Amino acid sequence: MALKVFEFQFQNNTVYKTYCSHLGKSPLNVNSVGEIPFLPIEFFKKYKIVSSKKKPEAIFESSGTTSNNTSKHYVADIALYQKSFLNGFNTFYGLVEDYCILALLPSYLEREGSSLVHMVHDLVSKTKHLSSGFYLNNLENLHDKLLQLKAERAKVLLIGVSFALLDLAERFPMNLNDIIIMETGGMKGRRKELIRTELHHILKNAFQVPDIHSEYGMTELLSQAYSKGNGLFECPPWMKIVTRDTEDPLATQPHGKTGGINVIDLANVYSCSFIATQDLGKTYTNGTFEVLGRFDHSDVRGCNLMAL
Numbered sequence: 635m636a637l638k639v640f641e642f643q644f645q646n647n648t649v650y651k652t653y654c655s656h657l658g659k660s661p662l663n664v665n666s667v668g669e670i671p672f673l674p675i676e677f678f679k680k681y682k683i684v685s686s687k688k689k690p691e692a693i694f695e696s697s698g699t700t701s702n703n704t705s706k707h708y709v710a711d712i713a714l715y716q717k718s719f720l721n722g723f724n725t726f727y728g729l730v731e732d733y734c735i736l737a738l739l740p741s742y743l744e745r746e747g748s749s750l751v752h753m754v755h756d757l758v759s760k761t762k763h764l765s766s767g768f769y770l771n772n773l774e775n776l777h778d779k780l781l782q783l784k785a786e787r788a789k790v791l792l793i794g795v796s797f798a799l800l801d802l803a804e805r806f807p808m809n810l811n812d813i814i815i816m817e818t819g820g821m822k823g824r825r826k827e828l829i830r831t832e833l834h835h836i837l838k839n840a841f842q843v844p845d846i847h848s849e850y851g852m853t854e855l856l857s858q859a860y861s862k863g864n865g866l867f868e869c870p871p872w873m874k875i876v877t878r879d880t881e882d883p884l885a886t887q888p889h890g891k892t893g894g895i896n897v898i899d900l901a902n903v904y905s906c907s908f909i910a911t912q913d914l915g916k917t918y919t920n921g922t923f924e925v926l927g928r929f930d931h932s933d934v935r936g937c938n939l940m941a942l
Contacts, residue, residue: 636667636874639900639907647685649677650906657884668886672878672896672910678705678854686710686904695747696853697820707749707853710904715856718901719753720760722870726860727791727814734763734783738794738802739818740770749853750818754793763788777806784812793849795820796833803840816847816860830865830925850925854909856901859923866922872900875923877915889919892926 641661644651654660654671664670677683684690690708692715697704709715723730735758742748758766765783769776783790790813794802799817815837828836834846845863859867859875869875877893879885887893895913902909917923 635872635900636670636898636907637661637664639903640664640670642903643685643906643908647683647906649673649681649683650685653677667898668876670898670908671884672908673906674910675705675852675854675912678707679703682706682708683854683906684708684710684904685906688904692752693747694749694752694853697742697745697748705853707905709856714901714903715749715752716756718857718870718872720756722858722860722873723757725870726862726868730757730760731762732789733761733766734788734790735761735766736776736779736790736792737768738776738792738798739768740795740798742795744770750851753851753858773802773805776802777808780810780813781808784810787812790814791816793818796828799837800833803837807840808842810841811843813841813843814847815841815843816849818849818851829927834863852911854902854905855897855899856905857899865924866918867924868922874898875915875917877917877923878910880914880929883910887917889917892916894929895923895925 644654644661650673653673657671659669659671688710690710691712692709694707694709695704720730735754737754737758739751739754742751765779780792792813793816796817796819799815817833837846838844847863848861848867849858850867851858857870857873859869859873861867876896877887878896879887880894883894892914895911895915897909897911899907899909912929913925914927914929915923915925
């Protein structure tokens, strides 16, 4: 399937075809997934990365905390994005309608074009719980709602940007041991950057939970990976992570060795499914991966987890 998508995007994505051609790669000489070129994610800041002539149904834009030069993702088929994140959520957490979802994403709600807000809003709309919804800066109301839901023994997912979860932890520490807490990364310039283990340690102590879950996604993708608290992320079947050599971006790294994270996202068929990110990580033989930080001098953005 990846080879079919590569051929389709080579034929229909002008920017990607030009990039591949400079590398001497085309469907004529790419015979395995390992030979497919990965487009540097920075291209989304300068070019319109599309593999379709359709008018985009949505335009997602990165938050760009350190620069006004943001990435734009032109989504030709929003239903495909919705199918991807819904099936991805169901793969790891079960049916979304069984949950009460509380979203603490103030920085994302304060701007337009957030793919994360679109995803969470759709998940919230599919829950059957009347208390599901978004919280901006009303942390006291969120505190009261969490304690109420805990007393009711509801199945709750609290998903939040890192700095907002830290604000909640400092102002309203409480026992949430029956509730799933998921961070999406990102301090948004509001707080000092923390490594994930430090962030999770603070949140686990404040909320008395055994683990903090994480979501790994970004503006340029249409799929997400999830971690249930051990620092290891898993991908849905249509998404795969490989790592590249930090000195030779066209060479891949073996499992267990730190490298740049390359993402294959087959849901991204009308954009680019093969993206070289600015994140550093390791892959493992069982298909899991971990995110260790970011390359130097790259801008830290909301969905791209904490820098070391």
